[in-house]
Structure formats: C-alpha cells, structure tokens
Amino acid sequence: MTRRPYGLICPISRACEILQPRWTIQILTELWNGSTRFNDIRRGLGNISSALLSRRLRQMEALGLIERIEDKAAGHVDYYRTEKSIKLEPAMNALAEWAQCHIEAEIALGGAEASTIMWGLRRMIDLAELPRRRAVIRFHFRDDPPPKYPHYWIVVEPGAVLPELCSLDPGRDIDLYVETGTVSLAAILEGRSSIAREKERGGLFLSGDPGLARSMGRWLRTSVWATVAGTLPLS
Amino acid sequence: MTRRPYGLICPISRACEILQPRWTIQILTELWNGSTRFNDIRRGLGNISSALLSRRLRQMEALGLIERIEDKAAGHVDYYRTEKSIKLEPAMNALAEWAQCHIEAEIALGGAEASTIMWGLRRMIDLAELPRRRAVIRFHFRDDPPPKYPHYWIVVEPGAVLPELCSLDPGRDIDLYVETGTVSLAAILEGRSSIAREKERGGLFLSGDPGLARSMGRWLRTSVWATVAGTLPLS
DNA sequence: CAGTATCCGATGCGATACTG
DNA sequence: CAGTATCGCATCGGATACTG
Numbered sequence: 001m002t003r004r005p006y007g008l009i010c011p012i013s014r015a016c017e018i019l020q021p022r023w024t025i026q027i028l029t030e031l032w033n034g035s036t037r038f039n040d041i042r043r044g045l046g047n048i049s050s051a052l053l054s055r056r057l058r059q060m061e062a063l064g065l066i067e068r069i070e071d072k073a074a075g076h077v078d079y080y081r082t083e084k085s086i087k088l089e090p091a092m093n094a095l096a097e098w099a100q101c102h103i104e105a106e107i108a109l110g111g112a113e114a115s116t117i118m119w120g121l122r123r124m125i126d127l128a129e130l131p132r133r134r135a136v137i138r139f140h141f142r143d144d145p146p147p148k149y150p151h152y153w154i155v156v157e158p159g160a161v162l163p164e165l166c167s168l169d170p171g172r173d174i175d176l177y178v179e180t181g182t183v184s185l186a187a188i189l190e191g192r193s194s195i196a197r198e199k200e201r202g203g204l205f206l207s208g209d210p211g212l213a214r215s216m217g218r219w220l221r222t223s224v225w226a227t228v229a230g231t232l233p234l235s
Numbered sequence: 236m237t238r239r240p241y242g243l244i245c246p247i248s249r250a251c252e253i254l255q256p257r258w259t260i261q262i263l264t265e266l267w268n269g270s271t272r273f274n275d276i277r278r279g280l281g282n283i284s285s286a287l288l289s290r291r292l293r294q295m296e297a298l299g300l301i302e303r304i305e306d307k308a309a310g311h312v313d314y315y316r317t318e319k320s321i322k323l324e325p326a327m328n329a330l331a332e333w334a335q336c337h338i339e340a341e342i343a344l345g346g347a348e349a350s351t352i353m354w355g356l357r358r359m360i361d362l363a364e365l366p367r368r369r370a371v372i373r374f375h376f377r378d379d380p381p382p383k384y385p386h387y388w389i390v391v392e393p394g395a396v397l398p399e400l401c402s403l404d405p406g407r408d409i410d411l412y413v414e415t416g417t418v419s420l421a422a423i424l425e426g427r428s429s430i431a432r433e434k435e436r437g438g439l440f441l442s443g444d445p446g447l448a449r450s451m452g453r454w455l456r457t458s459v460w461a462t463v464a465g466t467l468p469l470s
Numbered sequence: 471c472a473g474t475a476t477c478c479g480a481t482g483c484g485a486t487a488c489t490g
Numbered sequence: 491c492a493g494t495a496t497c498g499c500a501t502c503g504g505a506t507a508c509t510g
Contacts, residue, residue, distance in 0.1 A: 006261060007282055007347050009355060009421045011334035011460050012327055014343045016260055025251055026241060038472050047242055049504055054473055084337045091333055092247055094326035099246035102319045108249045111242050120244060186244045225246050273492050284484055289493055
C-alpha cells in the first residue's frame with residue numbers, strides 16, 4: 001500500500017497500484033458474489049486473518065472501492081462495492097476469461113481446501129431445482145492427504161434462502177452421498193469438467209436418492225465463467 | 236512469487252497469482268509498446284533495478300508469459316510476449332479504461348519523473364509529421380522541486396526510426412523550446428488535458444520555430460487510451 | 471458479530487557493486 | 491549490452507490472543 005508507486009505515466013500501472021495489495025480483488029469478488037458481512041467475506045476467502053481483512057477493508061474504503069454501512073440498531077456492518085469498483089467488472093471478466101483459456105486446469109484447480117470449495121458450493125445450489133422437502137447431502141473428500149474435515153453436510157430446508165453447511169454430522173438422515181476429491185469437484189464447478197466426465201474418470205460417485213443424483217446437473221449450478229469458449233479442460 | 240497462493244477456486248484469483256508480482260504487468264506493457272531489449276525495458280520502467288528485472292524476466296519466461304530469444308551471433312537478447320500474454324490485452328485495456336475514468340488525474344499523473352516521461356514521449360513522436368530536416372526540441376521542466384535533469388533534448392534526424400533523447404546538451408541549435416512541468420506534460424500525453432488547455436492554464440509555453448510549435452498537436456501523438464470516453468480531466 | 475492489538479517472520483524488493 | 495552477486499531492510503502479511 002505504502003509500497004512505492006511505479007512512477008509511470010500509464011493508466012494500467014495506476015490501476016495496479018490500487019488493486020495489487022493482496023486480497024483486494026478477492027474481496028471485490030466476494031462482494032460481487034453477494035457477501036456483505038465481515039465473517040461471510042472471511043469464510044469466502046478461507047485463509048485470510050481477521051486482522052488483515054479488517055485492515056484491507058479500511059484501505060479499500062479509503063480508496064473509494066467499497067462502502068461500509070454500519071447498522072447501529074441491528075448491531076452489524078455491511079460492506080458494498082461502490083460505483084467505482086463495480087465498474088471493474090469488465091476488467092475482472094476479462095481476467096477470468098484469460099485464466100480459463102490460458103491456465104491449465106491442474107494448476108488452476110489445485111491447492112484449494114475442501115472447506116473453501118464447499119463454502120463456495122453452498123452458494124451454487126439452486127434451491128428451485130430441489131424437492132420441496134428437507135434434503136441432506138453429504139460430501140466426502142477422498143483427497144490424499146485427507147483434509148482436516150473430510151465430510152461436509154449440505155442441509156436444505158424448504159423455504160430457506162441458502163442451504164446450511166456443516167463440517168460435523170448434524171445427525172440427519174442422508175438423502176444423497178457424494179464421494180469426490182477437491183480437484184474433481186472444483187473442476188465441475190469451474191466448468192473444466194462435468195458431472196458425467198468425473199463419474200467416468202472415477203472422480204465422482206453418487207449414491208442414495210436416485211432422483212437427487214440424476215438431477216445434480218440442475219441443482220448444482222456451475223460458475224458464471226464455466227461457459228467460456230476455449231476453457232482448458234482437466235486432462 | 237513463492238508467495239502463498241490464495242487457494243480459491245476462482246479464475247480471477249489464479250490470474251492474480253500470475254500477474255501480481257511487482258513489475259510483471261509493466262513489463263508486458265513495455266513489450267507491448269515495442270521494447271524488446273533488456274535495457275530498453277529497463278529505461279521504460281524507470282525505477283527498476285537490473286537485478287530485479289532480470290529475475291522477473293526469467294520468472295515470466297517460466298510462466299510462459301514471455302519468450303527470450305538469444306542471438307548469439309549479434310550478441311544480444313530480445314524478449315517477446317507469447318500468445319498467452321498477448322491474450323491479456325483485453326484485460327489490460329479494460330484496466331486502462333477503468334483507470335482513465337475512475338482515478339483522478341492529479342493522482343494518476345503525479346510522481347512520475349521527468350526522465351521517465353521523456354523516455355515515453357520519445358516513442359510518441361510522429362516522425363512523418365515533422366519537417367524533413369534535423370529538428371532539435373528542448374524540454375525544460377519547471378517542477379518544484381526541480382528534477383535531477385531539468386532539460387531534455389529531442390533530436391530528430393531525417394530518416395531515423397526513433398528520435399534521440401539526451402539529458403545533456405548535445406550542442407545543437409535548438410528549433411523549439413518547450414517549457415512545461417511533469418504533470419502538465421503527462422496530462423497531455425494521457426489525454427487528461429490538451430496542448431491548448433495547458434497553454435491557457437500556464438502549464439505549457441512554446442517558443443522558437445512557429446511551424447513546429449503550431450504542428451505540435453500532430454507530431455506529438457497521445458496515448459492510445461487518451462480518447463476513452465469519461466476520462467477524468469486535470470482540474 | 472466485528473473487529474483490535476501485538477508480534478514476529480518471511481521475502482520481496484531495492485541499492486550497490488561487479489562481470490563476460 | 492545484458493546481465494550476476496550480495497546484502498540488508500522495510501513492509502507486508504500471517505498467527506495468536508483479546509475485546510465491546
């Protein structure tokens with residue numbers, strides 16, 4: 001931040017100076033995805049410390065990238081993108097498209113923790129495509145080495161806005177069992193592979209409710225960048 | 236570089252991981268502008284140390300962003316962008332446009348050294364718009380505090396590909412005298428102001444050959460981003 | 471829930487000097 | 491011209507612990 005400016009007369013460089021501090025763009029993406037609360041952003045980013053997130057949010061506010069709205073009555077704070085940072089969408093889209101086409105899937109999908117993937121997946125479930133009753137889906141990650149929490153439960157209550165995500169057994173009957181790995185599941189979400197292909201490759205097993213299993217392609221939405229032409233697939 | 240990855244399943248984040256190390260994007264811009272040689276890039280960036288430039292070039296080569304071509308016979312090395320980094324142009328254009336519209340001119344134009352501006356200006360002279368004889372133009376920067384070298388000479392020889400730039404008196408007769416300041420000149424180059432406006436504001440004085448003075452708007456090209464609609468002007 | 475307050479450590483970066 | 495080789499420092503960022 002106080003890092004010495006480039007000192008170039010070049011708009012791209014000025015943009016870089018604003019956007020380069022670590023997590024800045026990721027925070028904007030998180031807000032873009034709908035998070036507004038401190039701890040939602042934090043979970044969405046997975047690995048950021050609350051200290052740094054707090055600092056960064058204030059810097060971004062000072063730079064006019066975000067707006068901080070404190071609701072004293074309700075006792076909480078919401079963060080929103082400003083006009084200024086919303087106007088970054090074309091640039092961010094262009095970066096995403098570039099990454100989809102020019103970064104190999106194995107690299108682009110590696111290194112993500114199961115918890116981070118699941119927290120993102122939670123937002124990608126289309127409740128309208130699920131039965132109008134409670135549904136419990138258990139994900140089991142068979143990575144090597146195994147993640148800290150290898151099991152996750154997605155609990156969908158009828159009428160809820162978002163599913164619930166648990167990393168400890170909520171003690172409900174399970175409708176659908178999903179066996180997968182971080183890379184395979186990430187590849188599906190990012191459009192680098194598909195449910196069908198991962199089943200074939202052995203990266204995805206479904207068991208339990210056959211209806212839920214069959215409709216997975218509908219109730220699990222893929223990323224908005226999944227359809228970019230020229231996306232490099234998982235080999 | 237070995238900085239810990241974000242660990243997010245998000246193409247934008249992967250793009251960031253590749254592009255965030257300091258000077259990476261600036262190097263790409265330099266190559267885009269036509270530089271191919273180590274010392275040209277270095278001068279274009281103004282403030283980078285040769286040690287860091289060398290390191291960064293090798294990392295970028297390893298990432299597939301640039302190609303290093305060694306001409307043993309001629310005894311020199313050229314750097315070129317690869318297909319991969321050329322495909323970043325849409326993203327870079329989007330960033331430039333955003334910066335033009337959302338970063339105030341005073342901030343966007345501040346802090347550049349006269350030497351860096353002049354080295355860029357050197358590439359923005361349209362030789363076809365200059366008389367077919369030798370022309371010498373002297374720039375004088377009246378900044379406060381004054382730059383290390385307050386005077387620059389642009390020497391255009393007929394038939395040359397690029398003008399020469401000197402910071403020490405080449406001892407030629409001078410055809411045109413330009414008195415200006417770093418911010419004013421930068422504003423003209425970046426399309427945040429114009430020659431006419433800077434003359435009015437007192438940011439630019441011309442004296443000497445009236446023909447050269449009058450045609451300055453033609454022989455001095457502005458940046459490709461100068462015409463972005465909504466560019467924030469210098470106040 | 472939404473942060474602060476510290477503290478420490480890695481390393482990225484810059485400056486300088488030197489080479490084939 | 492096109493780099494290496496060092497070196498030291500600043501600062502950025504992560505971890506941990508604590509608060510209204």
